[in-house]
Amino acid sequence: MKRPHNINERRGFLKSAGLAGATLSMTDFGFLGRLPAVSAADTKLPSNAVEFSPDIEPLVRLLEDTPREQVVETFAAKIQSGTSYREVLAALLLAGVRNIQPRPSVGFKFHAVLVVNSAHLASLNSPDSDRWLPIFWALDYFKSSQARDVQEGDWTMSAVDEASVPPSHRAKDAFRAAMDNWDVDAADTAIVALCRTAAAAEVFDMLAHYGCRDYRSIGHKAIYVANAYRTLQCIGWRYAEPVLRSLAYALLNHEGQPNPATHDLAPDAAWRVTQERLASLPAEWSHGRLDAGATRDLLDTLRTASPSDAVAVTADLMVSGVAPQSINDALFLSAAEMLAQQPGIVSLHAATTTNALQYAYRTACGDETRRELLLQNAAFIPYFRESMQGRGNVAAKRINVSDDAGESDGAASVDEIFAAVSSDRSRAAADMQAFLASGGRPESLIHAARRLVFLKGNDAHDYKFSSAALEDFYAVSPQFRNAYLASSAYLLPGSKDRDNGLVDRVRDALA
Template sequence: MQDRRQFVRSSIAVAAGGMTGLSWLPKLKAGELDVAPGHVRFSNDIEPLVQFLENTPRNKIIDGVLEEIRTGRSYQELLAALFLAGIRNVQPRPSVGFKFHSVLVVHSAHQASLAAVDQHRWTPLLWSIDYFKSAQESDVREGDWTMSTAPSSKLPEPTKALHSLDQALTRWDVEAADAAATIVARTASAGQILNLLAKHAARDYRSIGHKSIYLANAYRTLGVIGWQHCEPVVRSLCYAILNHTGDPNPANSDLKVDRVGRSNWERVNKMSKDWLSMTRKPTESATVAKELRTATPDQAADFVVQMINSGCHPESVYDGIMIAAAEMVSRQAEIVPLHAVTTSNAMRFLYRNVYDDRTRQWMLLQNAAMIPHFRESAEARGRLSDVDLLQLDPAADDSVGIENLFDLIGTDRKAAAESVLNLAQQSSVANRLIGRAREFVFLKGNDAHDYKFSSATLEDYYQIDPIWRSRYLAGCSYLLHGEGEETTSLAKRVLQLE
């Protein structure tokens, strides 16, 4: 058997490309690769590997995948098969969350793999595959949903498909959206698809931001595995976006969860035409963050319009949104504030990648309005502490270094945040701190949110103005892993390979 160093070296080679043949699979007779009638089937080059992940029992899946890595299985193929297996087998209902995190987390795990040292390169992918098997088991218990084959009737003309999909999503019409999405996936560009879906994914607070998270992560995952796989992904996205479980059809209703999204299109008309020709003033980010502590969703959107029209650069507004989300984490280190961070990460990605100016302006207003939604949901779960991230003082004790910082995380969160603020002000130390934080996710992380949150936080750190980076990271440190937590069995297994 290979020693660990040999395994790591081969892992690097596989991640870079490696062998792509399917010779490792058992010899299959004609017809054995057919899926059940009525269920979506993927292309011949990936279907066998997807079925391998689907059909291998959970207690044997890691052994099977490790063997394929050793024999040259491509990282890209495994990532594609994992993503598609989740899309076919795990329903994004009754909420685009819970078991569906097995799909949502794929790109976050990929980000973690890219940033990992060689020793941990494969851990995020292996963890994600095991997590998919757990989600698959949950879906079976809840009715064993499987994605259906693409519709073949009532399909719009290709030249009208984008408009038809827009109208179907506006009407919350699942059947019409599925038909239009099928043609859009076959004919539209990646940019056209993102631009259209973004304004529907981000329009409501249902599933606490997971619709935007799914769109952003699916779009980025397709960029890694290849857009030849986009048809089932686009269909799945539309199905998730149209989830309104428990509510009447929002197109025919006036529900609180939908109101600010609709009114923000009217606010866009009030924004300056020169909204991008402003000078960036980082100090204005603090003004935005303070306002979001108490504003309602509508008040937050109105305030952003005022800031933009007074000359504030949109990126300064966005930094304020990110600081507000991080502060919420420091005030209540729980699941709802966590999603304020991960949703803002996704919506900022969408804001930067849609091409239509009106949609970009609307995304900015929507993200600002989301923060009060998250704050209200967090308050409903328990009192928020009085932490003021903007007034947090760096630790006076310079003896706390990176190694003992992670001893402090988990035992004294406020002291750890103060030390993070002190250490992160030095860029070279900040990079080491972030690397160490990622390593603890690999070693201690045992939930999809560990990967989603850490990947979002550590990505956003570099996108925020340097004036605010250390405070943002200090706020988010309340949800990082510490030395005192137990190392997962999977991490131990990967580390002990020999």
């Protein structure tokens, strides 16, 4: 990850955001004198709290202890003085897992943890001049979530119970037993042993298995598995232990319901069908034929199927020799269609959960795990449709996957499309699809959308959705990509939306 190394490059960052003329000299940082010094003693934690390695603990403590109204200025100064992108990203993730509890749901305030990878992806895919903006936003967002956690009881991750950590030769079995029994304490020590002794890829496969087994928290478990692993790929596996402890704890959240290990509960129904169908899939299931007709048929089936039926139909397609790509296309398109039918929190999570499950599917090594992920992704689509029905009207709209781009008064420009997003999302979606059908470059839409998230985004979901949808454009088969990207207009920010003030805060911090 390249970051600005000198004053001229930093000026370029501000100019690209419309902030030419800002002065970035360190001599202008008068606010530094107002900040308390961080001594070695200040980095000591209570004995019952988990403590990180000495290379990152002081930076995490700085983030934890800095008031929200000063966090942008404080970290601007740290970055100016040489703190790296990876160090700031690591501090963000570690501060989140130590201070934010994935209860009562793996969502809400816990988005401070879930969104770290989304901010990282936005940064990674932005011009060099913009790459710090998502990180500054995430720093501020962490402080708001930290305050909410304090209001809800001020939870802090405890130190590892070293006496209960199983030996390395029992780590895998201990972890599986704990997760299968939904045993939080046993899982906490087992994941520590697993993290210390197993390969990262092997650990990911096991977590992906449990991340897709139930629909509780509307997909956030699968999202956390993917996002935690992806962020660790950037900051380094040496920081994995506290992150994976938080993740195991999140995966065992059953939201006040009875223990799923001993009860037959609705959120687990499709998982049981998935386990029954795994053995019926042929060894060559991943080498099928591309079939656009099968994609359209599955898309239609998923509009009315139950979660369990969706698993069965998808398994039948795999047995018949349809390629996973054609199945995945239907899953992406189903999630995109829901955005138009009911733009909001549920359809958004259909897209972000599909993104996470598809990442896990592409990344997992185990054949059985990959089959589980594909079947469970199919199951989650009807779960999301059921959740939408519980939230009100679901419009009878269908995604346009025909060769006809739809009616449009000529090809609108990128600026016109994003202006329409602020006032008429249906028109913006049609214009976006027409723009792409007429040969417009998708990258021009994608880059504009990311810049608008930086300028207009106010919520973790703005980053989560945009990072997922804009990434998945390239995962969809070419003939369906335009329809997929056009549907994102229902939730992306528009150019006429109110600015979030982030750029002004960063400008002032660097002035």
